[in-house]
Every structure is written in C-alpha cells, then in structure tokens.
Amino acid sequence: MSTIVHVENSVIQFSYDYPERLPELIALAHVESGNNDKKIGKKGEISRYQILSQEWKHFNIHYYSVVFWKDYHIAAQVAYMKYSYILNFFHKKYKRHPNAYEFYLAWKYALTLDINKVSYELREKAIRYYNLTFLEQTKN
Secondary structure, eight states: OOOOEEEETTEEEEOOSOGGGSHHHHHHHHHHHSSOTTOBOTTOEETTTTEEHHHHHHHOSSGGGGGGTTOHHHHHHHHHHHHHHHHHHHHHHHSSOOOHHHHHHHHHHTTOSOGGGOOHHHHHHHHHHHHHHHHHHHHO
C-alpha cells in the first residue's frame, strides 16, 4: 500500500503506512462504528472512524478519495492524518499530547468544545475509548 501524503501550512506530512494497526485508531473504530466500514452517521460521518466528508476532503490530498471511504486502508490513512492534526494542535497549545479521553472529545468536536461542557453520553463514550485504547496498547 502506498503512503498518502498530506500538505498543511506548506509542510509535507507523510502518514503512517499501516495506521489501522495503531491502538488509538483500533479503539476509535470500535467506539465510533463497531468496526463497520459502511456506517454513515446522523451528521453524514463516514467510514469506521466516522469522519465528516468535509474533514475527509481537508485531510486527504486526493480530494476524490472520499468516494472510497468504505476501504478501511484509505479510511485509516485519513483517520491517521486527523489523529496527527489533533496531537499537533495539543502540543502547540498545551505543550503536551492529549490523553485518550481528551483526544476522543477533540475527535468528536474538532477542538472547538470546552471538555467540561459535554453530555453524559459523550463522556461515557470518551471513557470507553480511554479504556479500549489502554487495552489495545497493552496487547502490543
């Protein structure tokens, strides 16, 4: 599989060749869609990672690849780019990486939400993601 390249702020960023193996993305797919590659969310989120199509187009240099969102390898590449973006944002703003709980909330709300004002249901999903991430990391 070839590596997809993402360009942001005139910096070329190469994505990981097999992001579907990352514990964080494995856990995310479980929480978001139950690993269902064909799931479409209420707001139009697509793929096992439930990425909005406009985000998909932003994070993928191949604009029309949104047509191939059911391919889990391509979906994982786009998810990895969004994952990297969130990590970079936290590092620049807070001088640290987010914990799994913070990451999940950032994933759902694209870094625009005060994490103290989220619904009980979303907090429960974030805790589930946190626990699944820990379990996936201990497998490796």
